[in-house]
Amino acid sequence: MSSFNGPGLYIHVPFCRRICPYCDFSVLTGDRSWQSRYVRHLLLEIDLSTGSGWPDLIHEPPRQPFDTIYFGGGTPSMLRPEDLGTILAALRDQLPVRDDAWLFLEANPEDVTLEAATTWRQMGFRTISLGVQSFAEQHLSFLGRQHTPRTARQSLDNAISAGFDTVAMDLIYGLPGQTPTDWRRDLDAALAAQPHHLSCYQLTVHPRTPFGFRRQRGELAEMENDEQAELFLMTHRLLEEGGLPGYEVSSFAAGPEHHSLHNQKYWTHTPYLGLGPSAHSFAQRRRWWNPRKIKAWMAPLAEGRSPIESGEELGLQSLVLESLMLGLRTYAGVDFDTLPGGTGQRLWEENEATIDRLVERGLATAERSCLRPTLRGLAIADTVARSLDLDCLREESP
């Protein structure tokens, strides 16, 4: 596995059949003609990236080739296999992509017929990630999803039969009124389907989404913090017992070989290049991104210009803060010795008292240079990250 430590590629496919009421991604319900325009423009963006793949703002592009390609969205499974094929071929043709690059595809259950799954598998996809969200009828309808629990189960079976290396599945919990028993039933159903990877996301109500507006009007009450905590802890414990131990706040896998190679790049500041509307990229302490709106992304491409909208260069403090906040979201925690700029030892010393207190309160364990959250610490990873003082890094320039 360790051989997959090169940069990753992310392709954003901004289409969904229907927009879920909680969604704050860059998506639209485009018909076929939209899809072909999208594919055309994506190919233009790939053309622009010909060569190293990296834009000019990266003066010394990573030398390693891309070793993961992740089709996310949106609903990549809505794209015709021909389109997927064309995109893949263009990527392999024009960018440095390793032959054995690990390919990921996000799919909605209703798209995953055995036939489709087999085709994708044959195209080289190794992980398929199914947006199941729930096995309960009423929760699916609350979430505005179109598939039924039956379709969900069927899609899993199909994916497994098609022979993907990793069959992954997403669930959402912490819905208003959801009881621990409700959720437990979902988890049991998920375990019964025997996926290799499971992501369990607690519902986040974003402003300016239908759920956000409902909350504003007082028609949607989010779950109490204590109940959320209860479900969170329960999820991690149950899945561990069920053979899918957690490795990150929302990620669970049957074994390390099923950990998401691609997501781990995000969490470790490994370079990644994102193509498509709203896609983010990172390399050499710089992060940049494309416009969210598909039209704003297409317009410059049609004129042969890069669609990058804006970006930032992370100062040492920001970089370290990200490392901490991302690291503390994982079971592995943060190894201070690997923090950027060799700042780890100094930081540890500055924060000795805070770290002691975290350990005392049972929120983390500290071993040599490693700070590892306990399960309770993981539940408040943001608070824990916030409690560490980075002022000693303030003076240094990036």
Next chain:
Amino acid sequence: MDSIRNFCIIAHIDHGKSTLADRLIQSCGAVEERQFRDQILDSMDIERERGITIKSNTVTLLYDSPDGNRYTLNLIDTPGHVDFSHEVRRSLMSCEGALLLVDASQGVEAQTVANLYLALEYDLEILPLINKIDLPSADVEHAREEISEDLGLDPYEAVLCSAKRGTGIEDVLEAVIHKLPPPTGDPRAQLQALIFDAQYDPYRGVVMICRVKEGRLRPGQRIRLMHSDKEYQVEEVGYLQLRRVKTDELAAGSVGYVIAGIKTVRDIAIGDTITDAESPADEPLPGYKEAKPVVFSSIYPMSTDDYEDLTTALDKLALNDAALTFEKDSSAALGFGFRCGFLGLLHLDVVQERLKREYDLALILSAPSVRYQITLNSGEEIAVDNPTLYPDPSQIDSATEPYIKASIMMPERYIGVVMELCREKRGLNTTFNYLAVGRVELTAELPLAEVLFDFYDKLKTVTQGYGSFDYEMLDYRSTDLVKVDILVNGEPVDALSQLVHRDMARARAMRYCERLEETIPRQQFKIAIQGAIGGQIIARTTINAYRKDVTAKCYGGDITRKRKLLEKQREGKKRMKVVGSVEIPQSAFMAVLRSDDKK
């Protein structure tokens, strides 16, 4: 000098002083119609928003009388609210006469009487005016009766007018020149000019507003301030005609401004006398009686970096608000600040508002307190207005607290609830009077401390906004005082300590604890919040530990957003006050110290 009249307009709040000033200004053509606006002298934003005058304002008018002469009228519009009576006092000292306005529908009210006495103290000629005669409810005869009986003035001297409609304005102007005396004084005598107001101009420094009693003031002259004993050179003198208008000199009898390149605000004191440095007067003019603050509160900058700015702001504000007193104060929880004295809650409110608006400062104010008189066992008497200076209870023999006489007017249907409110607030000797049909006036003796806490808001709520409140200071009466401390995880938060009557202690402590419970965010551990008198806990609440605070997703595009949020929260955390390892946001202090019941 015979053609000068220096006078002010005094009255109870809302009787129409500023509106009358408008008409006088317009009659004298001192402002172009298109630049005119109602209550033009109320130039501060807070004055305009609240529709009340807060500061006295001076304007020089030129009046061409039908008698063929041109008169210079120096008019001062004053505030009517009791909290600003020091402004009236300041104004009176530079005048020979006063127009005492009485609202024809309300008649003589508390501040009408109080301001009349003030004016008499300074030996001013008083001219009564009956205003608002246009109102259907106007009762001129009744007003006349009260002018005679309550004020002891000649009711038939009273000029009738409607400031709003502009009727009777000619009569007012004629009465001013014929009934009010011209100033006395000798332009050739040694210079004596009373500084009765000041402003700060960012370009010119201090602008002193003064009344020249003797001698003359000219640009180029070296002057000395007799109390502070500082010397300056006059750069410019002039009249205030809604803006500054330069002139060659200000001679005895005039009112105007002086600019003398003064940048150090602290060197100027309202009430000081300007004289000539080369040939000084023998004596300064009598100064002001210092305004006696009755309400005290500590002001802290939200961010400790702003302490210097707060210092300068208070210096400048005090120049313009002579009644504000302040001295250094410090709190373990909130850092350095100032203990300030105010003439009342409205004054406090206005100062806070002005600091915010005019100086752009974010502030935290401690709960307002009155000044208690405490007799120690040793027999020594001390005054305490700051809970942190409260002596050890075992050393205290007895304590007294100030009472006020409150007068509340309301429609009669509210009398029951208002009496109940007064009782809750430890009111004594409550009496009531049915006035006109449907209206009642209730008077009660109330401890000022109880009025400071929550009284206005409650009154507004129970009377649905129909109750009006007025008060005067009464006397000091014995009280059973305790100091209530608020503890967070066992550590006292000094800025939240309060002196309260023993009977009110538990409720007050509980209220504070609850407010803190609502505003302190959950933290990694459980937090105990307690109210205590000495070692005895009288109220408690707890804030449970935070149990879940992590975003579900953190992929490519989420990272920047998440980091920025964390960065913002860290910044916020820096501005939090840490007590007993608990981070308390400023909003918690503000929520606790706010007296109203807003949630």
